[in-house]
Amino acid sequence: MNPFENPDGTYLVLINDEKQYSLWPAFIDVPAGWKSVCGEKSREECINFIEEHWLDMRPASLAEAMDRS
Template sequence: MSTNPFEDNDGIYHALINEEGQYSLWPSFVDVPAGWTIELESVSRQQALDHIEENWTDMRPASLVRAMAEAGRN
């Protein structure tokens, strides 16, 4: 029986971010997918989750934030 690598409390994780400002918890042994970069590298699961919670304060994609700001100016 295999376990989910995204839920391993003893695992090492990265906090990833994409160009839309969205975050992802990512197991360190898995290749980072295209379009994502490591923002916080090789920390405990809880440290990565804390980082994401502290920094991802607006769930809207950056493109939506820009579009809404532009619409508000017009």
């Protein structure tokens, strides 16, 4: 089974410097450039967190550039 799709697994929500989010299996080390902002919850809880907080899908650098224009 794909560890990113296990409905019974525990997950983290990660964010990078571009303010992009990722659902991440809790048993896998957090990759460089990412940090945990919500941790060790069910897949559904983490997906809900992402849906509530990731309102602008643009990378932060693009959003800032577009807002300056």
